[in-house]
Amino acid sequence: MSFDYDKWIRPGKLPHIWCPGCGHGIVMKGLIRAIDALQLKKENTAIVSGIGCASRLPGYMDCCTLHTAHGRAAAFATGVKMAKPEMDVILVGGDGDGTAIGGNHFIHACRRNIDMTYIIMNNYIYGMTGGQFSPATPTGHKASTTPYGNPDPCFDIAKLAIGAGATFVARGTAYHAAQIDKLIVEAIKHKGFSVVEILDDCPTTYGRRNKYKSVIEMMNRLKEVAVPVKAAEKMTAEQLQGKVLTGVLYKEETKPEYTAEYAKVIERAKAAK
């Protein structure tokens, strides 16, 4: 029997706003399979986002959903999780939302290691506003505001998360759809701040400016550049040139989780009273 996605979708809220060929829908299906596998409770699951195409995802999900201001998902979600640690809190958003305007909240959520899962759909571009370059747009590539090629260096979002203190960091792609739910399951199960970067595509505003003839070509590129971490171990630096590692990139289980640490603060304060 085929998987029933509808039980997690809010009645009447589809079709979604995403363009044909956009990978966000693939990620949403992965997220649905993951939370279904984990048997999360809708009423106890908060899905929080900022602004942008990817940030429209919560509106389709039949949970407690919070579509906030641009870049602020991590900060709003931190308030939810701190006030109600028993809730499962999942953040979703794009590369611009999460690492430019929301960069500060992102790194500090990583640093605190607060038990939430952040799914970043990295399509290298600000899609909703028509294709301006983001901190994830590769140098030299074209965007509506880099007509002569992007002069900016770009972030490696997964490395940024690891450097900032996240304790579970994984990367997948929209092409490797069957892997997405597995990564998200592991991320949600992990006690601490988990980041799952999904390399995605935006044929409408990124692909057409950067000489991709079709969505299939964009998907094939994701297939070609992705190298699972295990496979990468046997490859030379030369062979890894231009490749992107996928799978679980980092996992650390000794760093204390933030809400658990704050519970200890409460204990100490009560004892000192």
Next chain:
Amino acid sequence: MQGNEAAAFGALYAGCTFFAGYPITPSTEVAEVMSVELPKIGGKFIQMEDEIGAMAALIGASLTGVKALTSTSGPGLSLKQENIGYACITEVPCVVFNVMRGGPSTGMPTGPSQSDVMCAKWGTHGDHPAICLVPASVQETYEEVIRAFNLSEKYRTPVMVMPDEIVAHMRERIVFPEPGEIEVINRTAPTVAPAQYKPYDTSFGDVPPLAAFGSGYKFHVTGLNKMQDGFPTTKAEIVQAEEERQVRKVEANKADIMKWEEYMVDDADIVVVAFGSTSRSARYAVNVAREQGIKAGMFRLITFWPFPEERLLEISKKVKAFISPEMNLGMCAGVLKGCIEGNAPVLGIFRVDGEPVNPEQIVDKMKEVK
């Protein structure tokens, strides 16, 4: 006790169990007291990475059903405006305690000011309701913070409490009310089953019940213009009606929200309109003037927004002049002029040099009135 400390204890009396903030002079003592007191009662204190994040965390926490406070000052208030607007449109209760210091920008971090009052009304973009309370003493700071929580919970909207730096850092004796002595209002929880719940269901009136995340209700919250079920819309008639309702929540309930004190106003020829620490100088000036045979009085704003336009219009019909002493370049005077239909002149004493308006200045100004 200090004004800032009183604010923290007032919040605790009101049932506040969550604080998110960012260090800023001259309001940091509020955060410090909350960091000590909240965990003792199982509450949560979090110092966020910036002012924007603090406001965001506040709203996130409030959506789980808790009463939430933040404290800040001018530059922080500017940063918080983004999410204050978010709290307005999503109708999530929360209290912002803003100590007024010199500005714009970094201004005078340790100097007093009253120049954020317009920011309380127009700081965030778009049409939105505004409630702003301006206490003048430590005791009143304590009580107005409780009232701020009550109004915020009752009307589902952010409420600002704005003492100037003098009130915030002043030390005075304070009488703590007994539990139950001051009314504490909690937001109305939904009575309908989760499947029937709509977060903006106006069949319950202009202030619909607000469910908590994690309490069995699932719903959508967005900063986009929304329908009664919480989902975004661009339908003209719905957007118009919802925007009007959000503002009407406060405008139609002005009588409940406005608060002021009239001191010797009844027979006064000259009425000093003042608030915060400036009203303390004004009261002294009125006493001095009365001894000298000048019929002076004071109208003291305790709620700044909504502004008591109707009452001031009434008073304007029988006075020779108003005097508006304030630590800004005429913000209150401007609002006052806008509501008295030219019935009386408004003489300003405007200081932005970090010094308080002193009583002699006010008495001297009274003597200019012909």
